[in-house]
Amino acid sequence: MLKTNRTVTPADDAFWPAYIQAVLASSSAQQEVLTQAERDVLAERRRQVDVEGWTAEHDDERDPGVLVSAAAAYLLYAADTLHPFSQGDGRFSNKPPICWPFDRSWWKPESPRIALKKGIALALAEMDRIDRDPGDESGHSHLNGGDL
Incomplete structure (x- = not known):
């Protein structure tokens, strides 16, 4: 205990x-x-920081919502690939969804599982960015796990 x-x-x-x-x-x-999927998501977030250099300071320079927009793009790719009638026409592997906020060269979904891993890790990065800015426009406390 x-x-x-x-x-x-x-x-x-x-x-x-x-x-x-x-x-x-x-x-x-x-x-x-933790399940294997949870460990993989946390490892991906760590890789984004350690290998790509997407540190808290770097993420804080982004406009609100940019990281979660990237997350959404990866999740849409996974949904579209796993269930083609979900959101698109199955072509997100060639071209990112319209919500993708970065240069096309950064779009690397690879497979539905990898896209899910990247998307969830990016969503965690957005949540961390929100938590570091408790005075944002929402007027809610994000510290200690508060909700928007």
Whole structure:
């Protein structure tokens, strides 16, 4: 169980972030808690930062919504490939969806699973960007897991 100086319950706002950190602190616990897909998404986000250089500072220079627009493009590619009647005509592998905010040369969906991994990692990057700017125009607190 989570060790703290006071008793916390799952109803307390402080419980879940501390609990998740405590669980993830153990690498063996991390392997038991996270699915392969979850580990792959977190590894992709880490790759985006470490290899591509898309750091928090870099992401903060982007306009709000740019990262999630890129995420949406990858998710549309996956949806269209897996279920052709979902959103498009199956040609997003050749040309990105209109919501793709970057140069076409950066469009690299490869496969539905890889596109899902990239898209979800980009959505996480957008969420982190929002959380770093608690005074944005939404007027809501994003700190400690707050919602928009």
